Amino acid sequence: MKWRHLSSKTGDLPTPPGSDQQTLCALLDADQDGVNEFIIGCRNKAPALVWYRRMAKGWTIYVIENEPIPIEAGGAFYDVDGDGDLDFVAGEDYQGNKVYWWENPYPHFSPTAPWKRHVIKADGAPQHHDQIFGDFDGDGKAELVFWNQRAEKLFLAKIPPDPKAGPWQRIEIFSGKGEGAAQGDVDGDGRLELLAGGRWFKHVGGTDFMPYVIDPVQTHPRIAVGDLNGDGKLEVVMVPGDGVGRLKWYEHKGDPKGAWTGHDLLGFDVRHGHSLAVADFNGDGALDIFCAEMRKWTQGDDNPNAKMWLFLGDGKGNFTRTEIATGFGVHEAKVGDLDGDGDVDIVAKPYNWDTPRIDVWLNEG
Secondary structure, eight states: OEEEEGGGGTTTTOOOOOSEEEEEEEEESSSSSSSSEEEEEESSSSSSSEEEEEEEEEEEEEEEOSSOBBBSSSEEEETTTSSSSOOEEBBOOOOOOOOEEEEOTTTTTOSSSSOEEEEEEEESOOOOOOOEEOOOSSSSSSSOOOOOOOOTTEEEEEEETTTTTTTOOOOEESOOOOOOOOOEEETSSSSSEEEEETEEEEEETTEEEEEEETTTTSEEEEEEEOOOSSSOOOOOEEEEEESSOOOOOEEEOOOSSOOOOEEESSSSOEEEEEEEEEEOSSSSSSSSEEEEOOOOOOSSSSOOTOOOOOEEESSOOEEEEEEEEEOOOOOOEEESSSSSSSSOOEEEOOOSSOOOOOOOEOOOO
C-alpha cells in the first residue's frame, strides 16, 4: 500500500490551537458534505475542542468549545436533538465530574463561534474515558453509554424528550474498572450488543445487562469488531490502550457466552496501543486491522520506536503484517475517508509527544 503523509509540523494542516496535552480525536461528517472531518480535544487550555473542516484546499479550524474544559479521551457523535445533524459528546477527565454534548449549529458555521454546550452528567465521581451511542436495549432508540472511571462504573443514559433541559437520568449497568467501548451483534440475534472492558453485554430485560467475559486480562482495552474469518459471526480485536500487553483477535466456535479463543497478532507486547480499528484498507473485500502505539513524555521518551501497523486480512482469519510508520506517538487515531476518494485514510494525534500536532495519512492504493 502507498500512503501520503501530511502533518501540521510541515504546514500541511493547521496546528491545533489548544493545549499540548491532546486527549481526544473523533471522525465524523459534521457539515453533511459527504466527506469526513475530525475533532481534536485537549485539557487545561482553551479552546478545548476544535473541528478540522475539509475545504477545497485543505482543512480550516473551527472552534467547538472555547473554554479550557478538561476533556478526556473518547468522544461520540449522534443526532441528539433530532434535527438531522450530528452533535458531539465528550466527558471531563480526572479533574471533573461532567459529561457534555455540543449542539451542532448546521448550517450556520463560523470558525470563531463555539457550539452550544449542554450538560448530560454534572455530579458523582470524575473521569469519563470512552462513550458510545447505540440501541443496546432493543427499544428502537439509541442510548448513550459511558464509563465513569473514578466511580468504577459503566452507565447507560436514555436521551430525554428535551435533551437540552439539564442532566440526563442514568443507570448503572456494570460495576468494575474498565475502558473501551464498541458495538455489534455478537450473538447473531439481530440486535446490537455493547462491548466494553474485555466483555460483551447481553440485554436481558428492563435496565439489566449480563456481562460475558471475552478476555479477563483485557480490562482497559481498545476494542474493534468485524467478521475477520468469514464465518458470518463477529470477531473481536483488543489491545491494552494505556498499558503494555498483547494485540489479539478473538473468535468463538460455539456460544459466545462461553470461551473465546485469542490469536496473538504480533507475538510480543504492544506499548500503549491506544489506537485500534477494523476496516477494509486495500479494497479487497476482506477486513484489515489497524493498531498504533503511543509515545509519552513523562520522565523521558518511553517508546521512541512506536509503531503504526496494518494487518492485511484475507477474510479467512489470516493476516499479513505491514508497517505504516515508525516513531510517531499516536495516542488516538481514527480511520475513514478524509479526502472523498472512497478509501480508508488515517488521522492521528499524539497525547504529549511533540505537541501540539496533527498527522494524516492519505491512502493512495
